[in-house]
Amino acid sequence: MPRSLNELSNRAARGFDSRFAVVRRALAATARAVAARAFPTCCTLCGDACDEALLCAPCMNALPPLPPACPRCALPSPGAAVCGACLRRPPRVAATLAAHVYAFPLDRLVQALKYGRRLALAVPLGDALAAAVLRAPAGTRRPELIVPMPLAGARQRERGFNQAIEIARVVGRRTCIPLAHALARPVERAAQAGLRWSERRRNVRGAFSATREIASRHVAIVDDVMTTGATIDAAAVALLAAGAARVDAWVVARALPPGSR
Template sequence: MHNAVLISCEVDMLAHWLKKYTTDLLPAHCEVCQLDIAAEAELSWLCEHCQRYVAESPRCCRCGLPTPTYVEVCGRCLVQPPKWQHVYCVGGYQAPLSSYVHRLKFERQFWQAAKLAELLAPRISQPAELITSVPLHWRRHWHRGFNQSEMIALNVAKRLDLPYQKLFQRIRATSPQQGKNKRQREQNLRGAFKLIQPVNVSHVAIVDDVLTTGSTVRHLCKLLLDAGVKSVDIYCICRTPEPSEKD
């Protein structure tokens, strides 16, 4: 049974590889609308029109949530400041950005991590000294075969010429966060992580694919701050609005 699963995964990866590199030999077309991409385009896989879907929009620099204009700290963060200092993101969880996250996470299209990092890295104006990522429990990592946040983090670190280290371990398996409200997510993650090595820098960035309530990174931030880190930033692809307590 295990061999059959491995063979199936290898065939799936080969099919994606052939599709990707066969496409690379053809004239450049936008992956979203299929229109031609100009030779001088900033991105080689999105046309000028579709790049508008992933263009920067006004957000609070502290929490990363949408705001009418760019602000360093929104009213909510003034009242209840998060444990991190800055959120850098590409956009909300909506097409076409969400489809790229989905392809990486659930369809094993590993090369999407490089594309997502290509969108995220230029927005990081004050990079941290060290990049790490949100960990998976070993059972989920074994089942999925990879950690999508780590893949994005490695690509961002490469683009920013920064070191990457695994700093955390998820020591308790938790139920999926999806569908839970903020309070339920906090309870679900209590005691789920530990720091696995000392941190000798003052500024660390944690990479996650999607940031919603921030419950996961909040626990990780506390571990870093308790260990002597002075400032923690969050790098994510999608920043989504938080569900209400009644959701």
């Protein structure tokens, strides 16, 4: 029973808010359906008509799956056991979740997003990552915050956007986990893509700084592709130094080392 007029009016306000949220969601869904009918889009991969997501369901379902993988680094490992490399030298991230292998045709989608500026592709790529997160077995520890992988300032100015932030927004919406822009990348280094795998760790060491305190929080760094894991590990070092209790990595795709495919 409400004890006071104040409590009664708070309850009424909460009821109004939730009814308002339902109406707002219904209106947004209707607007999307009308827009999809008025401006039909074509699947980026097969060209068939599809909804506003830019990737039809069959193409989404055919993206290259990740075989059973090491839970620390997401590289293929029999029985999904922790791999020898992670046993010898545990990475800073406690767990890595990769939705797919970085292979055709997913590589084309990521490149079209990053270099072709097809920003809308962040939606199906974010959906793919969110689906993998939501498929995680019951009991999997759920991060409290999502931290998008930052781009160095100059690179973001040149590109005009950061694909990791665009993907992280979608994942945050789908999983109801808030985003925290907790990392900065003040130092411009050589692009990782131009370096040998062995040089990448040295190139990103000390490249990140934490921009806010995240004491005792369990966070997930979100990025589009994990190649060697060196960049995400360097970012995890900065977050752990800022007090994070645990850092996981969530990536749309895991690149496999040369010659392993």
